Amino acid sequence: MVQSFRRLKESASQTAGPYVHIGATPNFSGIEGVYPYDLGSQPLAPEVTGERIAVTGRIFDGSGTPIKDALIEIWQADAQGLYPGQGERRGEADPHFPGWFRQPVDGMTGVYRFETIKPGIVPYFDGRPMAPHITFWIVARGINIGLHTRLYFDDEEAANAADPILARIEHRVRVPTLIATHSGSDGMPTYTFNINLQGENETVFFDI
Amino acid sequence: MRNENSSHQGGSFYQRDRSWHPPAFTPDYKTSVLRSPKYALLSLGNTLSEMTGPVFGHNMLGPLDNDLLLNYAQTGEPIGPRIIVHGQVLDEDARPVRGALVEFWQANAGGRYRHKKESYLAAIDPNFGGCGRTITDDEGRYWFRTIKPGPYPWPNGVNDWRPAHIHFSVFGHAFAQRLITQMYFEGDPMIWQCPIVMGIPSREAVERLVAALDREATLPMDTMAYKFDIVLRGRRSTLFENRMEGN
Numbered sequence: 001m002v003q004s005f006r007r008l009k010e011s012a013s014q015t016a017g018p019y020v021h022i023g024a025t026p027n028f029s030g031i032e033g034v035y036p037y038d039l040g041s042q043p044l045a046p047e048v049t050g051e052r053i054a055v056t057g058r059i060f061d062g063s064g065t066p067i068k069d070a071l072i073e074i075w076q077a078d079a080q081g082l083y084p085g086q087g088e089r090r091g092e093a094d095p096h097f098p099g100w101f102r103q104p105v106d107g108m109t110g111v112y113r114f115e116t117i118k119p120g121i122v123p124y125f126d127g128r129p130m131a132p133h134i135t136f137w138i139v140a141r142g143i144n145i146g147l148h149t150r151l152y153f154d155d156e157e158a159a160n161a162a163d164p165i166l167a168r169i170e171h172r173v174r175v176p177t178l179i180a181t182h183s184g185s186d187g188m189p190t191y192t193f194n195i196n197l198q199g200e201n202e203t204v205f206f207d208i
Numbered sequence: 209m210r211n212e213n214s215s216h217q218g219g220s221f222y223q224r225d226r227s228w229h230p231p232a233f234t235p236d237y238k239t240s241v242l243r244s245p246k247y248a249l250l251s252l253g254n255t256l257s258e259m260t261g262p263v264f265g266h267n268m269l270g271p272l273d274n275d276l277l278l279n280y281a282q283t284g285e286p287i288g289p290r291i292i293v294h295g296q297v298l299d300e301d302a303r304p305v306r307g308a309l310v311e312f313w314q315a316n317a318g319g320r321y322r323h324k325k326e327s328y329l330a331a332i333d334p335n336f337g338g339c340g341r342t343i344t345d346d347e348g349r350y351w352f353r354t355i356k357p358g359p360y361p362w363p364n365g366v367n368d369w370r371p372a373h374i375h376f377s378v379f380g381h382a383f384a385q386r387l388i389t390q391m392y393f394e395g396d397p398m399i400w401q402c403p404i405v406m407g408i409p410s411r412e413a414v415e416r417l418v419a420a421l422d423r424e425a426t427l428p429m430d431t432m433a434y435k436f437d438i439v440l441r442g443r444r445s446t447l448f449e450n451r452m453e454g455n
Contacts, residue, residue: 008300008439012413013229014390015237015404016375019323023313023339023375029323031337034279035270062242069325075262075383086381087260100262107325122256135257139388142239144230144407146388150257165252174247197243207224207249208258208384 013145020071020139025104040073040102043115047096050079050117054190055151055180058110059138062198066110070140073102074114074151076133081120115188118153124164131159131166138195148206151193154181169204177203219444220254221384222300227409234407238364258384264309266343273341276314276354280337287333288317288355292425292433293391296348297378300442304348305385310438311341311377312352319360319370328360353431359398371398371405380440391436392418 021029025038044052055074058066076099077083084093085100093099097117105112121129134151152160160166160179169175180193195203232244252258272279277286293312297305315321315338318330322338333355342350359369373390380386392399399405399418408414416439425433 006302007442008298008302009228009413009416010224010300010441011387011389011416011439012408013387014375014408014417015240016377016388017390018325019313019321020375020377020388022321022323022337023311023341023377026313026337026339031280031322031339034337034339035273035341039264039268062244062246065242067243073386075257075260077257083256083260085260085262087256098262124255125253130255130257133257135383137383137386140243142237142241142243144232144234144237144240144244144404145226146386147245148258165255168252169250198246202245202247204247205245205249206252207226208252208254 015141015144016071016139018069018141021104024071024102028104040100044117045096048117049094052115052188053118054113054115054188055134055193056111056113056190057193057195058112059105059195059197067140068105068107068110070105070138071102072105072112073100073137075100075135076116077119077122079117079120081122121159128164129159129162131156131163148208149195149203150178150206152179153191154179174204177201220259221382221441221443224441228413230407230409234403236403237407254384259382261379261382261385264343264379269341269343274352276336276338276340276352279340281335284335286316286336286355290353290431291356292351292353292431293374293419293436294349294351294425294433295436295438297344297350297438297440298348299440305380305440306344306346306348308344308348309341309379310344310350312374313339314354314357314374315360317355317358319358330360356393364403368403369398371396371402376438378438378440385440387440389417393434394418394421
């Protein structure tokens, strides 16, 4: 025998289920008055610096049907590329920008929509710049462990070409699954980012 | 920075053991069949985007947020077995995770969720909403008071029933630690018949999701107690990590 590490195992994930909204967005689900607002749903404060954008899309299952019960969380840097939260030691991020948002997809159409700002450049662990990106985390009925992916922007061609994460995708035909397309304006620049869980044009998901 | 374990700042997270977690494709849980990626996940060493995470302050909590007996009460208290659920949020090195936001949601005593898409014929309880949240203290501890949820049928197999369970959503210190899971109750025979539970490959991993009846925390003539610890990913110390400035 050798010495034990005395490490614990991470608690196993389980699906968020179809009623995740009760816990995560109770006001949206019709349980009003417990919390003043749904966490992660508040609009951007007017003081936030950076270019206002909207991000929208749908999540499709392996049959091409949009999912109508998913919950999406996003996490991103501020306009200067600083994260407004724990673990950021390079400087003080925009104090008015939360960096984290949470929205259910629409129960009828499956469409989600976030209004945020375009994030700045964040360095990879070796110091090279990563192209502007937004981290997505998706949970739903039928998803046993939350899926991580990233949204990149189609109008950041040069930065995307130099991005160390995108560069690691062996099957180059899959790279466009991570690139949101700007689609005119819906009052503000809007990027469409559809997510395919399985099959044709399956989105790249990460083990982070 | 606030809420961080000073001894473990900055390091990347231990790789997630995906043979311990349920895989994406668990066909006995039918919805997973079309919602599971077919391609392999792309392994991504932690970057700042994964090693950082949002901060939630105690000031966002209302006084009844962790009391499901009172936070939706309209005409009285909800019906059902009164229980306390408590435990610690730890990392894989058994260090407390302080300042972690823990959210929970559940059905009522009859197994009925308060949700517009739920049509189970068991009655809604007018005094039970079914959601709560709290933030762990300096020792990583959390607790809340609620009604023990009932099992409920679901359209998977023709006669499938979920064991009694409470859903948990946990935010650690970084987005890499984000976790949603379910807590089950000691002694429930339904646990071992549930396709969602049995998607977890090992019996040992399932047992870690089963809360033990806690006689010592039970309040006499008042409330039973269950203890449920949650483990989030651990992280390396920075001793031998030679990372560039900026990460």
